[in-house]
Amino acid sequence: MTDASINTQTSQPEAGFGDYVALLKPRVMSLVVFTALVGLLAAPVGVHPMIGFASILFIAVGAGASGALNMWWDADIDAVMKRTAKRPVPAGKVEPGEALAVGVALSGFAVVMLALASNLVAAGLLAFTIFFYAVIYTMWLKRWTPQNIVIGGAAGAFPPMIGWAVATGGIGLESVLMFLLIFMWTPPHFWALALFMNADYEKAGVPMLTVTHGRRVTRNHILAYTLLLAPLAIGTGFTSIGGPVYLAVAVVLNALFLIGAVRIWRRDEATSQDDKYKVEKSFFGLSLLYLFLHFGAILAEAALRPYGLGGWG
């Protein structure tokens, strides 16, 4: 390296290793790792720990790759929104072309490696998930319809299905139920966020339901999805991945979630503004706990099974 290279950093700051890691949305990846792991461990078939570990890693890399593609495509709106302005591309640390290259390369890598490590069904599901998130959600739906997060939520719902497929080589009722649990949970979770982060989405021109149809409609939608989610979440408790522990957790959490949704539904804008969206914020916090504890309970049932305690015996 010559000293002349020192001068190159004046125009464009060079990215550090952490900036490339940030491109893969590590926080989203951690959720993907958790739900995929639960899907894998809840499956009735055992997997060698090394194959399980490698598969979860490649699923996470695939999810990260779709995050990089999302950051490449959405750099313009990320720059406008306060929440996302510091991401590597809008912050000028990583070139958009680099984000695209990282996203495409890691997508192919993750799918091929998952196929080699586990099976073609899991790899096919991962490929579809990446396509769904990067193309269907990011490029098509996000800027086009206020139902963007409803359909886009499917991308985040696939990981437990992929984990299940790693173990079983197929798709089952239980894996579909885990998919539906995240799929139906996503709208109330995101719309609660949109209620108190509205200005960001409006500024970026993203057709969030709060922007296109107003807050009253959004509140109605949150309640409707929460009502649909409850029987689904509790019903899962009676399948092979459920059991007394899961059922107890699901009943309590869904009761709390419903109470929260009804409180949001009964409020108007003036009340919300007065207490700075206290109820909406606490509902959002509860939604994070809701998903974590549901999958945690599925994991607990799977962990108890070898001792004859998990499931319905």
Place this chain on the structure above:
Amino acid sequence: MSLRAEHELHRRRAGRNIGLALVLLGFIAIVFGLTVVKVTSGNPMQAFDHVSRPEIIPGAAPAQGD
């Protein structure tokens, strides 16, 4: 300023190189681990290799003298 002056940029590049090296080493370890598991997990390892091998055909009768 000496020609060997350490610059923040060099530090960042070194960090990037070390990070990439660790990722590649980790990848080698994973592929190695996967290979060991796949080879030792008892799955049939023989496949067609331009030579007829009746013993790898499922359901085929055992060879004479067995």
